[in-house]
Amino acid sequence: MQRSPGDHLYFGTVGLLAGFTMLLLLAPTAVVLIISFTGGITLKFPPPSWSVRWYLELLKSDEIIQPAITSLKVAVLATIGSATLGTAAALGIARSKTRLARLLDSLFMSPMVLPAMAFGLSLLLVFNMLAIRLSLATLVLGHIIICVPFVIRMVGAAVQQLNPVLIDCSISLGASRWYTFRRITFPLIRRGIVAGCFVAFLSSFDNVPISLFLADARTEVLPIKLWAILEGSLDVRVAAVSGVIVIATLIGLILAERLGGLNRQMQSR
Amino acid sequence: MLLRSPAMKQMLPAMPLATLFLVTFVVPLLVLVFLSLFRTPQFLEMGPDQYVRFFSEGFSLQVLFDTLVLGVEVALLTLLLSYPLGLAYLAASPTGRTIITFLILLPLLTSTVVRTFAWIVILGREGIVNSTMLSLGLWDQPARLLYTWGGLVVALAQIQLPLMALPVINSLLRVDRNLMKAAEGLGASQLRIFFTVILPLTLPGAIAGWLLVFAAAVTAFITQTLVGGGRMILMPLYIYQQAMGVQEWPFAAALSLIFTVAVIGIVGVIGAVSRRFMRGIDAA
Numbered sequence: 001m002q003r004s005p006g007d008h009l010y011f012g013t014v015g016l017l018a019g020f021t022m023l024l025l026l027a028p029t030a031v032v033l034i035i036s037f038t039g040g041i042t043l044k045f046p047p048p049s050w051s052v053r054w055y056l057e058l059l060k061s062d063e064i065i066q067p068a069i070t071s072l073k074v075a076v077l078a079t080i081g082s083a084t085l086g087t088a089a090a091l092g093i094a095r096s097k098t099r100l101a102r103l104l105d106s107l108f109m110s111p112m113v114l115p116a117m118a119f120g121l122s123l124l125l126v127f128n129m130l131a132i133r134l135s136l137a138t139l140v141l142g143h144i145i146i147c148v149p150f151v152i153r154m155v156g157a158a159v160q161q162l163n164p165v166l167i168d169c170s171i172s173l174g175a176s177r178w179y180t181f182r183r184i185t186f187p188l189i190r191r192g193i194v195a196g197c198f199v200a201f202l203s204s205f206d207n208v209p210i211s212l213f214l215a216d217a218r219t220e221v222l223p224i225k226l227w228a229i230l231e232g233s234l235d236v237r238v239a240a241v242s243g244v245i246v247i248a249t250l251i252g253l254i255l256a257e258r259l260g261g262l263n264r265q266m267q268s269r
Numbered sequence: 270m271l272l273r274s275p276a277m278k279q280m281l282p283a284m285p286l287a288t289l290f291l292v293t294f295v296v297p298l299l300v301l302v303f304l305s306l307f308r309t310p311q312f313l314e315m316g317p318d319q320y321v322r323f324f325s326e327g328f329s330l331q332v333l334f335d336t337l338v339l340g341v342e343v344a345l346l347t348l349l350l351s352y353p354l355g356l357a358y359l360a361a362s363p364t365g366r367t368i369i370t371f372l373i374l375l376p377l378l379t380s381t382v383v384r385t386f387a388w389i390v391i392l393g394r395e396g397i398v399n400s401t402m403l404s405l406g407l408w409d410q411p412a413r414l415l416y417t418w419g420g421l422v423v424a425l426a427q428i429q430l431p432l433m434a435l436p437v438i439n440s441l442l443r444v445d446r447n448l449m450k451a452a453e454g455l456g457a458s459q460l461r462i463f464f465t466v467i468l469p470l471t472l473p474g475a476i477a478g479w480l481l482v483f484a485a486a487v488t489a490f491i492t493q494t495l496v497g498g499g500r501m502i503l504m505p506l507y508i509y510q511q512a513m514g515v516q517e518w519p520f521a522a523a524l525s526l527i528f529t530v531a532v533i534g535i536v537g538v539i540g541a542v543s544r545r546f547m548r549g550i551d552a553a
Contacts, residue, residue, distance in 0.1 A: 010459040018357035021350045024427050025372040028387030029379055031397065035390050044395040085286040092283030098276050104283055107290055115488045115532055117508055118525035122297035125304055125518065145294050148286065206380045208491050212509060223491070226382045230495050234389060242383040249378050 029246055035236075036243035043234050054240040061237060064225060068241075070215075071222040074136065075204040078143035082200050085144070086151030087193055091185070094159035105152075112149045116209035119145070124213040134216045142210040147203055151196035158192025191259075198256040202249070305522035312519070319523035329507075329524070333531060336487050336504040339422065340532075343486035344479045346426040347433040351478065354434055355441045355471075373438075377431040385492045388424035389415060392496070416498030424496045429485045433478035440474025441467070476543040480536050487532055504528045 031045070039049030058064060089108060093101040111119065123142050127134060162185065170180040186193075211221045222241070229235050308316045323329045358369050376384055391397045392414040402408040414420045444467060452462045468475075490505040497503065502510075508528065512521035 004458060007459045010463075014353045014356050017350070017353035021354040021430070022357075022369065022372050024350070025376055025430060028384050028391070028427065029375055031390050032379075032383055032387045042395060043390045043393055045390055045393075045397045045400055085289065088282035089286040092280040096276060096280055098280070100277075101280055101283075104280070104287055107295075108286065111294070113484065113533060113536065115484075115505075115525070115529050117488065117490065117505055118301065118529045119294070119298065121508065121512055121521060121525050122301035123293065124512075125522065126297045126300050129300070141293055145290065202378060202380075206382075208381065209488065209505075212490065213512070223380065223382045226386070227491055227495065230382075230386065230389065231499070234393070238382075238386055239390075242380075242386055245380050245383055249380075253374075253378055 032239060032242045032246060036239035038236065038239070041236065043236060043239070054236050055243070057237055058240045058244070064222075064229075064237065064241060067220045067222045067225040070136070070219055071205055074139055074143055074211075074219075074221060075201050077136075077140045078147050078204040079197050079201045081140065081144040082147035082151050083193060083197050086148045086196065086200075087155050087189075089148075090152045090155035090159055090192075094156040095164070105156075108152050109149050111146050116146060116207075117212070120210040120213040123210070127214075134214055134219065136219050139211065139214045139219050139221075142214050143204045143207060146207060146210055147200035150199040150203060151193075154196035154199065155189055155192040158189035162188050194256055194259045198252065201252075301522050302526060305519055305526055307519040310516055310518050319520045320527075322520065323523060323527060332502055332504055332507050333528065336528075337531065337535065339418075339425070339493075339503065340483040340487040340535075342422050343425040343429060344433070344482040346422060347430050347482050348437075348475060348479060350426065350430060351433045351437040351475075355438045356467075358438050359441055373431045373434045376428065381428065381489070381491050384428045385424070385495050388420075388427070388492070388496050392420045392424070415496065416501070418497070418501070421493065421497040421501070425486045425489060425492055426482075428489070428492055429482045432481040432485055433475075436474040436478040436481070437471060438474075440471040444470045472543070473547055476539065480539060484532055484536055487528075 035043060035045060035047060036054060037050050037052065038044070038047030039051035039053065040047055086108075089104070093104050093108075120142065123138070124134075127138055132138065166184050166188070167180055170184050171177070175183070206223060207221075208223050208227070211224050215221050215224055226238055226241060229238055304312070305319055306315050306317065308314045308318045354369065354373075358366055361369060389396075393399070394411050394413075394415070396414070398414055399408070399411040403411065448466050448470075449462055452466050453459075457465070487503075488505055490509065493501070493503050494506050499506075504524070508521055508524045511517045511524060
């Protein structure tokens, strides 16, 4: 078909903008990886020379490694907590049409809409009022609430695709509820659980608004520590931490994809 | 009795989480409302002083207004970038589509601090933009890009872009290709097809993304403080300063409630208006 000059201009503009957008999506991650191998002492781009000195420096930086370990601990505990409670809840409400089920669903989803800082502040105030000292446990509690919506959404989607006849069959053939869950329900919703865990882990590891209020000197977490470092100076070690996080996330993504077909879960959102 | 019905029994597994939410989510938020009604940080007398302070002080209102404007600007910019990307996705081969999906998911999966840090490297004095412009001879001295409003808007737009691109692409995929072919066959220009066929049919996705980006951008504490700088006070930093800095607990509580109501209000109103508007389109 003949295209008019106007259409050529349209396709050209769209293509150009699309290319620019793709570059924009890729650039920051690439930039972080490149700058983390700089041999210089500033964030000068392009790096004047190449080295792994900042990664080596990182190994010696206890004040960064400690928060990283805390962050991992919190994220693992919050993931286990939200995956257990969230999967149970999703099984309970995902297929129910009652008004209470809808109400609970909105309640469990609300941490996604609500500005999380208000929630973080409110938890801190309640703990203060009740004279509960901040600890790893209080931090994990806050993180669980934030991570649960992701689990419910992904597991809920899997539960809705589950054929209820299979469960009825298993029960009527004499299997116990627990056996049915283990042998029928769980294998069928496993993908949803894996995807939910993956996103829950990332959102806990990355969480700022809750940790900002609930983490103290003993439970300092990585994002807050990095933020504090960058507030003060443009420390190149942050580039090395970033490089580690990017690579670890990519490995995690590949693992989750193998285990649970994450790509499909993301696109079905 | 309804409570003993099988439907209730089926919901039993949800009860542990429901209890946890009640104790650590609903009650704390009610406590937040309660505490915002005290006159001083010593919690002695009650009164609406904090809210009076917020609405009578030009400064606080300005901070709220700036924050909401930031959200609107960032969301509009992501919208502008998402459509070309989505159209390219539609036209791309399966491999091309996989690459685009990967590119969109990549920033979504990298930590916020990392993405923000990248923008510090890009916008900094010796950053990519400055060194490119200087070496091309377009600028004769490095420009200040970090700690500016424009820099913040662009950085946030890039950081939140996946939230817009995913719903936009999803709704683009649902548009019937025959409609575009029909319009083309009838002689419509591509631009006209975009505005009369593609855009109206993908509006639900665009609005869904718009709301997600808006809500994410106004609450992005890390990016706001690091790319915007400490002197650019927006709601999240304001709340943090009042709570953790000067320990004005009641005022911090009131601020976070006002902010929450403003954000949820805007998201709710736009969501409701657009749903009504969509129904109009369906009927037509």
